[in-house]
Amino acid sequence: MMVKLLIALTYLLLYVTLLPLWRHNAWWVRGLDFPRFQFMLLAFAMLVAEFILLDFSDYESWLMTGIAFGSLCYHAGWIIPYTRLFPVEVKQARRRELQNQISILTANVLTPNRNTAGLIQMVSQYEPDVLVTLETDKWWENQLAVLETYYRHTMKCPLDNRYGMHVYSKLALQDTAIQYLVEPDVPSMHALVVLRSGIKVRVHFLHPAPPSPTENLKSSERDAELLVVAKSVSDEISPIIVTGDLNDVAWSATTRLFRKISGLLDPRIGRGMFNTFHASFFFARWPLDHLFHSEHFTLIGIKRLPYFGSDHFPMLVELLYDEKHGADQEGLQPEEKDLAWAESKMDEHDVEEEDVHEPGK
Structure with a gap:
């Protein structure tokens, strides 16, 4: 038997x-x-x-x-x-330098979760430069208003469909835009974040819908949004960060394709999985919350933060703008078949790189 x-x-x-x-x-x-x-x-x-x-x-x-x-x-x-068995893709920062640092805390709050105090306490403890909240509705927006004393620069898109998004920043935000690139009820945010040194960083905040029997029956909507943003940053020479709950695991073929097309680096490579979902089930956890960046940055630290009532753990990533030290960092390189595959995914939803707001242009 x-x-x-x-x-x-x-x-x-x-x-x-x-x-x-x-x-x-x-x-x-x-x-x-x-x-x-x-x-x-x-x-x-x-x-x-x-x-x-x-x-x-x-x-x-x-x-x-x-x-x-x-x-x-x-x-x-x-x-x-x-895992630590693999060489790191992003160099460790040589120093801390407040003028050129940026720390981003990403938190999918789970809309019905009411533990706003837990998130606010976490923000007070870690003091990120930028807080990105996902699944935030008007109730969450009202509760998080207390943060605006210190986080004076904001982008707000409260929604009741679990795709609301808010950005709270100590650093100045310029040329901001909220877009619905693929689906009419799934927003993304795009902005320039100005470091204390005056360096301007192009940042894209994303939360595409996942493929599931209760959401989208296909992954094509998610894939198209990820890849159109990847294509829009692929020829940029300015510093770039893309972050959010991408509803895809770090090791999927689609995320790998995103890395190839965008040319961005993954600070988790050689350091760990940093599984953020599902917070309630230790046996079924995957890295769904991501941060990718250009070679202009090196890594100060990356950390999964404690549980606060959501189905996601928050993530905190600290980067240092150090163009000289990071210049020889290199991610995945696309082949012709990768470019063709990405184009086919974008064509499926009739989106082009020109549709993505490009802050600073």
């Missing part, structure tokens, strides 16, 4: 490993990008069980172990870059 169960689970593992290779954008396909770490652990457990239970005089036993080992290697290939 145990052997039959083991064989069935091995073929199930093969199915969930191979299905995401199909570029179909249905939620039940793209959703399998998320639990690669869990699939990796399952493959390892299967491999151990097979060595203990199977009779290796039988050809099928070798087939089963081959499937488990191949699955283990495949999923590990996606996960290892987000």
